[in-house]
Amino acid sequence: MHRPAADAYRLPEAFSTDRFLVRRVRAADAEAIFAGWCRDPDVTRYLTWRPHADVSQARDLVRRADQEWRGGTSFPAVISPRTSPHSLIGMVHPRLSGTRVSYGWLVRRDHWGQGVASEVVRWVVENALAHPAIFRAEATCDVENGASARVMEKAGMTREGVLRRYTLHPNLSAEPRDSFLYARVR
Numbered sequence: 335m336h337r338p339a340a341d342a343y344r345l346p347e348a349f350s351t352d353r354f355l356v357r358r359v360r361a362a363d364a365e366a367i368f369a370g371w372c373r374d375p376d377v378t379r380y381l382t383w384r385p386h387a388d389v390s391q392a393r394d395l396v397r398r399a400d401q402e403w404r405g406g407t408s409f410p411a412v413i414s415p416r417t418s419p420h421s422l423i424g425m426v427h428p429r430l431s432g433t434r435v436s437y438g439w440l441v442r443r444d445h446w447g448q449g450v451a452s453e454v455v456r457w458v459v460e461n462a463l464a465h466p467a468i469f470r471a472e473a474t475c476d477v478e479n480g481a482s483a484r485v486m487e488k489a490g491m492t493r494e495g496v497l498r499r500y501t502l503h504p505n506l507s508a509e510p511r512d513s514f515l516y517a518r519v520r
Contacts, residue, residue, distance in 0.1 A: 343435065343465045345409035345428050351457045354450065355414045356426065359399040363412055366422045368392035370442045377443055379505050380479045406430065413441070413454055426454050428462065434470035435462040439485070446481070452488040459489045463520045472517040476503055483514055491516035 348357040359367075371377040372386040372395070386392055399410035408429040412422045424441035437458065441450045459471040471489075474497060475482035483493070493516050500513040 341465075341467070342406060343430055343462060343468050344406060345411065345458065345461070349457070349461075350416065351453045353416055354454055355416055355419050356411045356454055356457075357414075358403055359396055359410045359412055359425070361393075361396055361400070363422060364393040364396045365389060367395065367412070367425075370422055371424070371440055374443055375505065377440055380476045380482065380503055381438075381440065381505070382502060384504050413450060424450055424454075426451075426458055428458055433468060434472060435459075435468055437471065437473040439482075451482075451485045455485050456489040459491070459518055463518065468520075470517055470519045472515065474501060474513040474515050476501065476506070477512045477514055478506075483516070486516035489518065491518045 348355070350356070368386055368389040368391070372392050375385050378385045386395075399408075402408040402410065408427060410425060410427045413424040413426065414421055415423060422442075423445045425439060427438040429436045429438070435458075437455060439451050439455055455473075462468045462471050471491065473482075473486050473491065475486070477496065486493075493514055495515050497513045497515050499510040502510045
């Protein structure tokens with residue numbers, strides 16, 4: 335798909351990969367997001383926020399996601415299997431910053447090890463780098479998060495280095511931890 339260079343990058347509101355449907359987060363998703371992963375300490379282990387104690391926190395997350403999308407600063411999206419489009423199994427969160435897009439993602443624990451993040455992250459990275467205004471796709475992960483490092487490698491990203499004391503992961507430490515920086519450029 336050709337886009338004029340003057341157009342700002344935006345993730346499509348809905349798209350599909352070989353096995354998954356991905357779409358913009360909706361207000362009605364809050365309960366499924368809370369039940370599926372926001373309260374799970376294993377899923378949130380390497381995230382920058384603590385597990386949610388109440389569904390109201392997931393509702394706040396969904397409200398912020400809508401504001402960010404409308405503002406064009408980031409594009410939080412939920413992931414569902416093509417065979418079960420109403421079952422939310424994860425999220426991907428591209429964040430726009432000038433000529434680069436940074437990514438975060440998570441997958442519901444019962445879908446770990448099935449290539450969900452690898453397939454979706456590969457698609458969003460390729461989509462961003464196909465846009466004339468985007469030159470860099472990047473992501474970071476805690477140095478102990480081997481699963482996320484593999485996702486980035488499968489998306490064609492290369493490890494550029496270690497960012498010392500870079501990210502606060504409150505479920506692991508009260509102090510910032512080292513992170514790997516991965517990127518793919520065009």
